[in-house]
């Protein structure tokens with residue numbers, strides 16, 4: 001399935017890493033400069049980019065800022081079961097509270113589209 005143009009402001013992507021962690025790809029506009037983990041180049045201030053928020057299977061979260069093209073080329077192909085989800089499901093505070101419990105104890109398993 002193609003997810004061209006995603007994530008955008010209305011839809012995020014959700015996939016599962018080989019370790020079984022949830023990886024949420026969220027569209028963001030950088031407030032400061034970041035280093036992209038894909039190419040080690042700068043993600044400039046104001047750049048439309050991808051925030052990859054990982055919610056670990058055993059609990060806990062972390063996030064990285066990727067260039068859109070690097071996320072598409074490097075990150076997304078390494079994820080399983082990538083699907084589009086409503087961006088409202090992918091707010092940072094929502095995902096951080098999701099990460100406070102291990103995967104088996106989160107109630108609803110996967111968010112609605």
Ligand SMILES: [Zn+2]
Nearest residue numbers: 036039067070
């Ligand atoms: Zn990059």
